[in-house]
Amino acid sequence: MDGLQPESAPGIxxxxxxxxxxGIRKIGCGGPDNTLGSHYISQAVLQDYLTVxxxxxxxxxxFEDSSQSPVNADRVRAKYLRPFAxxxxxxxxxxIRHFHKHQGLQDTSLPFRSEPExxxxxxxxxxxxxxxxxxxxxxxxxxxxxxxxxxANDYILPITAKEEIGNGGSAILYKIIVDEAYNTLKxxxxxxxxTESVAANTFAxxxxxxxxxxxxxxxxxxxxxxxxxxxxxHPNIIEFYGSFVRDGTYNIILEYAxxxxxDDYMKNTPEPKTITEITTFWRNFFPVMxxxxxxxxxxxxxxxxxxxxxxxxxxxxxxxxxxxxxxLETCHLQVLQSADIWSxxxxxxxxxTWITEGIEKLLEYRRRRQEEIFKRSKGSITDEERxxxxxxxxxxxxxxxxxxxxxxxxxxxxxxxVIERLVNGMVRPDPNHRAxxxxxxxxxKEILSEAEWQLKQAMPNGPAPYPxxxxxxxxxxxxxxxxxxxxxxxxAIASSPHIEHxxxxxxxxxxxxxxxxxxxxxxxxxGFAAEPSGEEFR
Numbered sequence: 001m002d003g004l005q006p007e008s009a010p011g012i013x014x015x016x017x018x019x020x021x022x023g024i025r026k027i028g029c030g031g032p033d034n035t036l037g038s039h040y041i042s043q044a045v046l047q048d049y050l051t052v053x054x055x056x057x058x059x060x061x062x063f064e065d066s067s068q069s070p071v072n073a074d075r076v077r078a079k080y081l082r083p084f085a086x087x088x089x090x091x092x093x094x095x096i097r098h099f100h101k102h103q104g105l106q107d108t109s110l111p112f113r114s115e116p117e118x119x120x121x122x123x124x125x126x127x128x129x130x131x132x133x134x135x136x137x138x139x140x141x142x143x144x145x146x147x148x149x150x151x152a153n154d155y156i157l158p159i160t161a162k163e164e165i166g167n168g169g170s171a172i173l174y175k176i177i178v179d180e181a182y183n184t185l186k187x188x189x190x191x192x193x194x195t196e197s198v199a200a201n202t203f204a205x206x207x208x209x210x211x212x213x214x215x216x217x218x219x220x221x222x223x224x225x226x227x228x229x230x231x232x233x234h235p236n237i238i239e240f241y242g243s244f245v246r247d248g249t250y251n252i253i254l255e256y257a258x259x260x261x262x263d264d265y266m267k268n269t270p271e272p273k274t275i276t277e278i279t280t281f282w283r284n285f286f287p288v289m290x291x292x293x294x295x296x297x298x299x300x301x302x303x304x305x306x307x308x309x310x311x312x313x314x315x316x317x318x319x320x321x322x323x324x325x326x327x328l329e330t331c332h333l334q335v336l337q338s339a340d341i342w343s344x345x346x347x348x349x350x351x352x353t354w355i356t357e358g359i360e361k362l363l364e365y366r367r368r369r370q371e372e373i374f375k376r377s378k379g380s381i382t383d384e385e386r387x388x389x390x391x392x393x394x395x396x397x398x399x400x401x402x403x404x405x406x407x408x409x410x411x412x413x414x415x416x417x418v419i420e421r422l423v424n425g426m427v428r429p430d431p432n433h434r435a436x437x438x439x440x441x442x443x444x445k446e447i448l449s450e451a452e453w454q455l456k457q458a459m460p461n462g463p464a465p466y467p468x469x470x471x472x473x474x475x476x477x478x479x480x481x482x483x484x485x486x487x488x489x490x491x492a493i494a495s496s497p498h499i500e501h502x503x504x505x506x507x508x509x510x511x512x513x514x515x516x517x518x519x520x521x522x523x524x525x526x527g528f529a530a531e532p533s534g535e536e537f538r
Contacts, residue, residue: 004124005093009061011054015088018049026179028140029157032247034207038156040140042181046085052077055084062093071100079106082138086110089134092127095120111139113152143253144184147242148221155246158182162205170216174205175256185241185253199258203241208250217243217250224252227295237291262347266354266362275411278355279451282414285351286444292344293437296337316369316385317346320429323386338431341440345426346387349397352415352423356404368396391429413451421447 005012018024019041030038055073063070076084080099083106087095099105102118109116112135115128124130133154140158141151151157158179166173178185178201185203208217224240239255260268272278315322319342354362366385373381376389387397401419408416421443428434 005062005088005091007091011057011061012088012093015049015058015085019085019089024049025137026158027160028179029159029162030136030153030155032153032249034157034159034162034205034246034249034251036159036162038136040137040156040158041085042140042179043082043138044181046081046138047077050077050081050085058088058093059096062096071097075100082107082135083110085138086131086134089137090127090130092122092124092131095122111135111154140179140182142182142184143178143242145187145241147185147244147253149244151244151246153247159205165204170210170212171206171208174207176203176205177201178203186239202256202258204238204254204256206252206254209248213248213250217245217252221252223295237294262351266351267359271355271358273409275413275455278409278412278414279448279455281355282418282451283448286448289344289437289441289444292340293441296340296437316366316387317343318386319343319431320388320391321431323388336431337437338434341426341434341437342387342428342431344437344440345423348418348423349387349400349427352404352418353400355412355415356408365396365400368400369394372396387427388429393427393429397427413454414447417447417450418444 007013007016024045025039025041027036028038028040029036052073055076059070059073059076076096080096083099084093084096087093087099098120103109104116104118112119112128112132119128119131136154136156140156141149143158158181159176160179161175161177163175164172165175180201183201186200206220208214210216221240221243227237228240238257241253241255243250243252245251272281319339322339350362350365353365369385369387370383372394373384373386373389387394401423404419405416422440425435425443426440
């Protein structure tokens with residue numbers, strides 16, 4: 001029969017055995033659940049194997065009779081490499097004679113979803129269906145930046161590793177590794193250089209499967225797109241690379257945060273102690289405020305989907321208005337962006353505790369909150385570490401803020417002000433009494449700017465005498481100083497001078513107090529060289 005091939009020919013046998021080797025085939029994800037287990041052969045591997053000489057050998061075995069006009073091996077390699085491999089896999093290698101006459105059957109026209117007009121007619125039963133099923137192993141889908149594809153179950157995703165790392169009820173989060181040959185998810189960005197291949201090909205895959213999966217998926221996808229600077233990701237927000245839909249599953253591909261959580265960082269890293277370490281930490285942390293302000297300032301991100309830091313139910317950082325007991329956890333909540341402000345304040349409260357007194361104090365802080373909730377609930381709530389009970393800020397929270405004020409290091413020009421000017425305006429039970437993310441962003445800029453100004457005023461003689469070190473860093477003074485007075489956490493910010501104070505400082509730089517200049521400058525003048533502030537975070 002014209003389309004069949006001599007299966008026992010040495011070259012054909014070698015090809016069939018070669019393509020079945022485990023080292024040749026890569027594992028990918030296929031089917032409606034994107035299950036790891038489908039195999040594919042990359043185009044580069046196929047090109048390495050099917051050289052012009054090998055193709056000539058195969059063509060000689062297929063067309064023993066020279067009158068049958070064998071096709072040109074160079075043309076097959078250039079235009080029909082993968083179709084030829086598929087035909088050999090189907091046992092119909094001789095059909096290449098028909099393929100090479102039609103442009104619509106070239107490599108670039110595949111994969112086929114339906115039978116093309118030029119596809120050869122044959123007495124071989126179900127030839128096209130056999131060809132269609134065999135083609136997928138040679139055509140894993142290219143994952144491109146900003147992709148938004150509706151994929152059939154047949155497509156193989158070039159995801160070579162997949163590990164579940166989170167399950168939030170409405171979605172499952174996976175860590176995935178993408179085959180580098182099929183990964184163009186990251187746009188070219190000279191400011192983000194990744195030298196490690198594994199890191200460059202590692203992503204997070206978020207899969208929605210609930211009855212409202214499409215709604216949540218579309219809301220989150222559209223919000224990420226709106227948050228971009230043009231077509232570029234925002235530097236302080238997890239990057240969104242693309243999305244795809246497949247048979248009832250809705251999937252978003254995101255940046256993988258490979259350095260762990262903030263909680264992991266605080267548990268595994270000694271708290272900063274020198275002025276350089278403390279200032280550097282906050283300089284690197286404060287841009288988070290810019291990310292929050294950018295999210296809140298982007299139209300369509302407030303009510304179309306979940307807030308970015310919103311804590312429902314048992315989340316310890318959840319605002320009072322988001323809390324529901326176990327019997328009401330599934331009730332719909334109408335929550336505004338101010339819930340993110342509360343959550344951010346809670347995170348800052350814990351970070352300030354860690355910086356001031358270390359990880360053991362932070363763990364004690366969490367235990368104190370848990371114990372207070374247990375006591376207030378008369379033993380009905382046993383395992384929660386939230387910052388409020390009903391609509392009141394916990395005494396444990398107010399107490400730790402006093403401790404931070406009283407126990408902060410003398411060389412810490414930032415952390416006490418984080419509590420006074422940020423946290424105490426964020427952790428307020430009434431959401432209407434919390435200022436906006438933009439106000440707190442400007443305040444965080446001022447806190448850092450004022451600290452760096454004070455350092456510069458204390459170094460009139462230039463850099464320290466020892467390259468790479470400072471006298472300040474080597475002789476840390478941990479004597480206690482008087483920190484700023486704390487505003488009552490439950491004070492009504494919207495109607496108090498405190499909000500006017502914050503809003504005024506958002507636009508008018510404040511000269512540091514004389515107390516700082518007099519009490520701290522003699523320590524700074526021992527030869528400390530302040531780090532260049534660099535470009536202020538935008």
